Amino acid sequence: xxxxxxxxxxxxxxxxxxxxxxxxxxxxxxxxxxxxxxxxxxxxxxxxxxxxxxxxxxxxxxxxxxxxxxxxxxxxxxxxxxxxxxxxxxxxxxxxxxxxxxxxxxxxxxxxxxxxxxxxxxxxxxxxxxxxxxxxxxxxxxxxxxxxxxxxxxxxxxxxxxxxxxxxxxxxxxxxxxxxxxxxxxxxxxxx
Amino acid sequence: xxxxxxxxxxxxxxxxxxxxxxxxxxxxxxxxxxxxxxxxxxxxxxxxxxxxxxxxxxxxxxxxxxxxxxxxxxxxxxxxxxxxxxxxxxxxxxxxxxxxxxxxxxxxxxxxxxxxxxxxxxxxxxxxxxxxxxxxxxxxxxxxxxxxxxxxxxxxxxxxxxxxxxxxxxxxxxxxxxxxxxxxxxxxxxxxxxxxxxxxxxxxxxxxxxxxxxxxxxxxxxxxxxxxxxxxxxxxxxxxxxxxxxxxxxxxxxxxxxxxxxxxxxxxxxxxxxxxxxxxxxxxxxxxxxxxxxxxxxxxxxxxxxxxxxxxxxxxxxxxxxxxxxxxxxxxxxxxxxxxxxxxxxxxxxxxxxxxxxxxxxxxxxxxxxxxxxxxxxxxxxxxxxxxxxxxxxx
Numbered sequence: 001x002x003x004x005x006x007x008x009x010x011x012x013x014x015x016x017x018x019x020x021x022x023x024x025x026x027x028x029x030x031x032x033x034x035x036x037x038x039x040x041x042x043x044x045x046x047x048x049x050x051x052x053x054x055x056x057x058x059x060x061x062x063x064x065x066x067x068x069x070x071x072x073x074x075x076x077x078x079x080x081x082x083x084x085x086x087x088x089x090x091x092x093x094x095x096x097x098x099x100x101x102x103x104x105x106x107x108x109x110x111x112x113x114x115x116x117x118x119x120x121x122x123x124x125x126x127x128x129x130x131x132x133x134x135x136x137x138x139x140x141x142x143x144x145x146x147x148x149x150x151x152x153x154x155x156x157x158x159x160x161x162x163x164x165x166x167x168x169x170x171x172x173x174x175x176x177x178x179x180x181x182x183x184x185x186x187x188x189x190x191x192x
Numbered sequence: 193x194x195x196x197x198x199x200x201x202x203x204x205x206x207x208x209x210x211x212x213x214x215x216x217x218x219x220x221x222x223x224x225x226x227x228x229x230x231x232x233x234x235x236x237x238x239x240x241x242x243x244x245x246x247x248x249x250x251x252x253x254x255x256x257x258x259x260x261x262x263x264x265x266x267x268x269x270x271x272x273x274x275x276x277x278x279x280x281x282x283x284x285x286x287x288x289x290x291x292x293x294x295x296x297x298x299x300x301x302x303x304x305x306x307x308x309x310x311x312x313x314x315x316x317x318x319x320x321x322x323x324x325x326x327x328x329x330x331x332x333x334x335x336x337x338x339x340x341x342x343x344x345x346x347x348x349x350x351x352x353x354x355x356x357x358x359x360x361x362x363x364x365x366x367x368x369x370x371x372x373x374x375x376x377x378x379x380x381x382x383x384x385x386x387x388x389x390x391x392x393x394x395x396x397x398x399x400x401x402x403x404x405x406x407x408x409x410x411x412x413x414x415x416x417x418x419x420x421x422x423x424x425x426x427x428x429x430x431x432x433x434x435x436x437x438x439x440x441x442x443x444x445x446x447x448x449x450x451x452x453x454x455x456x457x458x459x460x461x462x463x464x465x466x467x468x469x470x471x472x473x474x475x476x477x478x479x480x481x482x483x484x485x486x487x488x489x490x491x492x493x494x495x496x497x498x499x500x501x502x503x504x505x506x507x508x509x510x511x512x513x514x515x516x517x518x519x520x521x522x523x524x525x526x527x528x529x530x531x532x533x534x535x536x537x538x539x540x541x542x543x544x545x546x547x548x549x550x551x552x553x554x555x556x557x558x559x560x561x562x563x564x565x566x567x568x569x570x571x572x573x574x575x576x577x578x579x580x581x582x583x584x585x586x587x
Contacts, residue, residue, distance in 0.1 A: 062447045101444035134377035134385065135442025136454065136545055140529060142444075170420065170532055173377070174370055175439070175543070177532040 051076050055087060055153045058189050059098035060141060066190045067145065070098060084111055084120060084154065091149055101141035103131035109165070118158035119181050120150060126165045134173040143176065144188045151184035159183050217259040221279075221288065223271040225403040226580075229299055229313045230271040232290060237262075239308045248295050251312075253288040270405045273316060292316075361579050363407040364400060365432035367533065368393035369439040372417025377442035379549035379558070385440040386415065388558055392546065393438050395568035404576065420533045428496075428538050434507065435541035436575065437533055440558065442550040449554055450522075451515035452545040455504035456497045456535055457528035496538045503540035506581060511544055511574030518570040519547060519554075540578075544571060 053076045058067035074086045085108065092102045105127040112121050132138070147160045161181035162169075171178050218237040223230070234242075234253060241256035258281045269277055275291045295317040303310050368389035370376030376385025390412070397408045409430050411423040427435045441452060497504065508526040516523050534541045546567045547554040557563045 060445060062445050065445070065448065099444060133442050133444070133550070134375075135548075135550065136439065136529070136531075136543070137441050137443040137448055137452070137548070138377075138550075174374060174420070175529075175531055175533075177530045177535060180530065 053083070057087075057091060058145075058149055058152070059095065060101055060145065061099055064190075065188075067148070067188055068190050080154070080156070081111065081113060084113070084150065084157075087150065087153065088122060088146070091146065101138065101145050103127055103133065103142075105131055113157070117181075118156060119161055120154075120157045120159075121161045121163060122146065123163040123166055128162075128164050129169060129172065132173050136175040139172045139176045139178075142172065143178075143182055144185050147182045148184045148186060148189050152186070152189065217255070217257055218262045219255070219259045219279075219288075220262045221277055223269045223274050223277070224405050225271050225273070229315050230273045230296075232271070232274070232277075232312045232314065234288065234310045236308045236310075239305075242310055244298070244301070244312075246298060249292045251290045251292070251296070251298070251314075253290070253310075255286045255288075257285055258282070259286045272402050273314060361406065361433040361582055363409060363430060363432045364434045364436065364575065365409040365411065365427035365430065365539075366393045366397055367411040367423050367427075367435065367437040369437060371412050371415055374417055377440055377549045379442075379555040380552065381555070381559070383549055383555055383558060385442075385549060388440050388546070388549075388564065389438045390415065391564050392568050392571070395565060396436075396438070396571055399568060399572045400575065403572070404579070421536070423533055424536045427541075428536070432539055434575065434578075435534070435537045435539050436507075436511075436571065437531075437541070437543040438571070439543060439545050441545035441548045443548060444550075446550055446552070448548050449519075449551045451512065451519050451547060452527060453508040453512040453515065454527050454529055454531060454534075454543045454545070455501065455508045456531050456537075456541065496536045497534055497541060500537070500540045503582065504534075504542055507540050507574070507578045508542040510577045510581070511542060511571055514570040514574040514577075515544070515546065515567070518566055 052073045055072050055074055056069045057072045058069050060067050072090060074083055074090070077083055077086075088108050088111070092100060092106050092108065094100070105125070107125045107127070109123045109125055111123065113119070114121060132142075143162075146162075150157050150160055159181040162178060168179050216237075217240055219240075220235045222233040222235065225231075236259070240259070243254040243256075245252040245254065259279075261279045269275075273292050273294060273296060275293045278289045278291075280287055280289070292314075296314045297317050299313045299315045301310065301312045368386075370386035370389060372386075374386065376389070378384055393410060394413075397410060400406055400408050409426060409432055411426050412418045423437075424435070426432075441448075505526060512526050513523065515521075531543050534543060547558055549555050549558060
């Protein structure tokens with residue numbers, strides 16, 4: 001009798017194991033069938049009309065030295081340079097609620113992407129030098145505001161080089177080397 | 193035979209006088225300030241017995257024989273604690289009297305050989321209502337080592353030739369940021385960075401010279417425009433052992449506050465230069481192989497600072513800690529950034545941002561003479577601690 005009970009229990013356990021395995025494997029295959037919910041960001045992108053794309057811009061605030069994310073939209077374009085331009089123009093615009101660390105009157109003259117180095121070159125007008133307030137922290141704020149935002153949103157851009165009125169400048173305000181391109185430093189970003 | 197007869201008196205004189213000259217004693221006196229203590233050294237041409245007598249502001253150093261005083265600091269003591277040093281020969285011995293401008297106590301003394309030296313380390317005794325000054329008080333970093341373990345700069349002079357002399361700090365280059373038409377950051381009430389940096393640098397120079405007796409260079413001594421390349425060239429050409437660039441900060445955020453001390457980050461430029469070298473020299477295996485080495489970095493003079501990153505980091509840490517105390521700020525640690533003026537410095541180099549001129553409350557403090565004095569003192573304390581750390585590593 002005892003042996004019979006044991007066999008029964010083993011059989012029940014085996015059936016339970018097989019059932020669990022089937023349920024587990026079934027749940028793993030669900031994404032292939034397209035029934036699982038898409039990520040939130042993908043949903044947002046899908047919700048946009050095809051002529052718009054979503055980007056995440058990061059801004060400083062008076063309270064924090066770390067930039068906070070804000071969702072923005074750009075007009076979609078097959079030409080990547082158009083997207084870069086729109087995004088930089090949007091970043092340096094005067095904002096009511098967000099702190100963009102850029103000198104007044106700053107304007108992007110032109111830009112180009114160097115494919116071999118994965119480097120975006122941004123050429124700003126001379127207000128970047130003439131209106132710059134000075135200070136190491138201000139220089140770092142400007143540089144990484146631009147570089148981090150671009151590199152975060154456009155994966156193909158690995159570094160950013162700055163020109164002012166078509167020329168290289170050794171520094172912005174006497175501190176940080178401004179001739180070499182900058183890699184992003186995402187410690188300035190708060191990525192939720 | 194005739195010549196020998198002619199020189200006989202001279203030979204006899206040499207025979208008798210030489211032993212006498214070997215028996216005579218010549219003593220030189222050296223004095224100096226070090227972080228946390230002052231030092232006085234009596235160096236003899238040969239050994240002697242001595243006895244010490246202390247009384248408040250006076251210390252008498254009795255020798256068991258007459259002595260001649262040779263070169264040294266007898267006339268012009270280089271320690272801020274010492275007022276004067278006098279010497280007097282008696283019938284059977286001699287005495288050096290050291291007069292101090294404050295009450296002192298002998299922290300320790302020890303004897304060293306080859307050459308024979310008696311070394312005294314002295315500390316001022318604070319009065320009942322007097323706080324010990326940071327320069328005069330004991331250095332918390334300093335271990336109370338027995339003499340044989342290397343009590344300080346003088347103690348191990350004989351070992352110097354076997355040491356890496358480039359690591360011993362003798363010259364400090366101070367770089368007051370901006371100047372001339374380059375105003376630097378400007379705060380409310382026409383508060384200009386270039387003026388503040390020059391004031392603090394001049395005060396810091398005075399403190400270092402008087403307390404440490406080191407040579408101090410300035411990249412500018414007046415309101416003049418000096419290029420960033422020239423600033424670092426001055427330090428490199430004069431073989432400075434430390435480079436301290438003094439600045440005042442500014443931010444787009446008016447709330448930004450607190451001191452910041454930076455040392456150079458070569459990561460971005462290193463990586464960019466290396467990638468560029470790789471792209472441009474892909475077919476030249478030899479150059480590609482050399483690219484990451486220090487030799488090539490030194491050829492690319494932009495990266496001279498590479499060799500000193502660790503020391504620069506330590507120096508920045510010491511200065512930042514002192515400035516945190518001054519401004520009562522939490523320690524945010526030291527930071528790295530690709531500073532133009534630091535990249536080509538062939539020595540430990542830091543950039544100090546004392547406070548934010550863009551912050552209204554810090555701008556008010558930057559207008560105060562007392563605050564600027566305190567800032568200079570804090571930077572000095574950081575430098576002094578670094579020197580002690582550095583000397584203890586390499587001496």
